[in-house]
Amino acid sequence: MHRIVEFVGCTLIEGTGREPMENATLRIVDGRVAAVWQGPERPGDQREPANETLQMQGKTVMPGLIDAHCHISYGEGKTAEEVDVYGGAEWSAVRAVWNAQKVLQSGVTTFCDPGSTWNVAVTCRDAVNNGMFAGPRIFAAGRHIAADGGFADYFPTWLGMPVSAEGVLCPTAHEMRREVRRQVKNRVDLIKISGDSQAQDTRQDVGPCFSDEEMSCIVATAHDLGRKVTIHSRYAKTVAAAARAGVDWVIHASYMDTADIGLLLDKQIPICPTLTYTANIVQHGRDVGVDPNYIETKRRELDSLVETQRKAMESGIPLMAGSEAGFAVTPYGQWHARELELMVELLGMTPLQAITAGTHINAKAFGWDHEVGSLRPGRWADLLVLDGDPVSDIHVLGDPGRISAVYKGGVAVQRTMPMPSRRRMGHERSLTVSSMPLNR
Structure with a gap:
């Protein structure tokens, strides 16, 4: 029947x-x-x-909307320590399935988590797929594959990268291949590369934290095992290297050299610019305690991001829609549709083009366009x-x-709007030693 x-x-x-x-x-x-x-x-x-x-x-x-950039494990953290260290695997997983309900009720029926602490995104995906909890369909990555001095290598060298962190350090090509295989064993849909080097924050003429051979090694291993690959790549040389390696889409491309647009266009590699995260820091960062200097850095990035993505769009490169939900400045269930608004307001897309980016184009990038989108x-x-x-x-x-x-x-979908708020626990927040000023 x-x-x-x-x-x-x-x-x-x-x-x-x-x-x-x-x-x-x-x-x-x-x-x-x-x-x-x-x-x-x-x-x-x-x-x-x-x-x-x-x-x-x-x-x-x-x-239903598809959000191509939603970190369900991050728990709306304000600092790298909150995201990468505090909370624990068990708490992060329970928190994630709870937050996934908010994402679904907001109209997002599918999202990609391109980088998870622990293996929380996969766990959340499986719990939803098993009918244990309500939530969107999830295209899940594991931890970012990172190199020393790369974007996700936040902590001092003597401390290393905790096993809880969003990134995992892979110093050699052998370790990179092994990490891809390990993540595939642990049932990821997607491999995430943390491509930018910290050196690029002050010198954009320098290269990413991976060599071309290392990046190609990661991509080839993942593709051989039937997995997609994306990359965190704000800077021009990282974007170009990623295109040469054949990633499936690039994230940010804030400072992409317009001369390299042809590299992505020839291979029809989409860009997921995540305008919302950058714009929210500029417009609302002070409300959640973002350093004013960092807000100004993001203001300059947003200007470059808009200019770059307009040219990419005009050239015919597909643009994906992702909000980077999961941080204090991009809470779950509140900002997912804003990426489409910004595509219209800042990039000059028509509303129909933006809707297509937030549905069919995202699904096609995942390889899910025969199922959703x-x-x-x-x-x-x-x-x-x-x-x-x-x-x-x-x-x-x-x-x-x-x-x-x-x-x-x-x-x-059962929609109890708004969902009840939760109290943030002490064990998931950075510790404050003293709130007293130093000069007394």
Whole structure:
């Protein structure tokens, strides 16, 4: 016995960039899209009556959002110590599945976690897939593969990198290959490279923390084992090296040399700029205690990021949409749709282009476009029902009051908005030795 649900009379956004369909019917059979048609005339092969018919006049139906950059293990930390050291594996995992509910209720039905402390993202994914907890579909990475002096190598050399950290130090090509194999054994979907070197923070003319041979070693090993690869790469030489190595997408590309756009374009390597994280630090960083000097650094980065991504978009490089949710400045469930708003406001995308970035293009980068990211037949019926038209006003997606319903696999998501707040525990925060000023 099939379970058939029909959404009738809606404005339907497919997700692939096609213009919205007015007076549309969406037919769902056993949780997947079976057919879409316009007007009252029913296709001849869709005669079996529906178990449930939902009248959607005045509503917009579109694919659920996909956030390509959401760190579910980070717990909205303010410091590297909070993210990498405090909390513990058990607490981080429980906290992650709790936060995943907030992400789903906000309209994000799939996300990629490109870098996790412990193996929390994989654990959260499996708990959701097993029906133990409500949450989005998760495309999960493990710890960033890092080299000495690289972006994720935050702590002093004498301390090393804790086993809890978001990164794992791999000093040789042998260790890099072994770490990829270890992560695949531990069921990751994605390998994350921490590509930038700390030297690039002061000299952008220097290179990444990996040689071309080392980076190619990581990518080739991951691809041989059937896994995608992404890379943290703000600086120009890291982006170019990543393109030569054949990564599946690059993250940030804030200072990419426009002369290297052709490298990504030739291979159709997408960019996930994560405008939201940088813009939120600039606009809201003071509210969560961000150092004013760092805010100014991020202000300069945002200017470069906008200029670079406009040129990338105009050249034809696909842009992905990711918020970098998981930090104090990007809390779960609140900012996921803002990436689409910023793509419209700062990059000059049309709302429909931004919606496509936040649905189909993200799904295609993951290799999941035959399962999610559009409302084409055969895909999971992961969708949003909206009071309003996001093609006319992209801000509709970020307004919880305009989200009438969220469906995952054709089943309505229980939305208790807002979710209850939780108290941050002492063991998940950096320790304050003294709050007294030094000069007394």
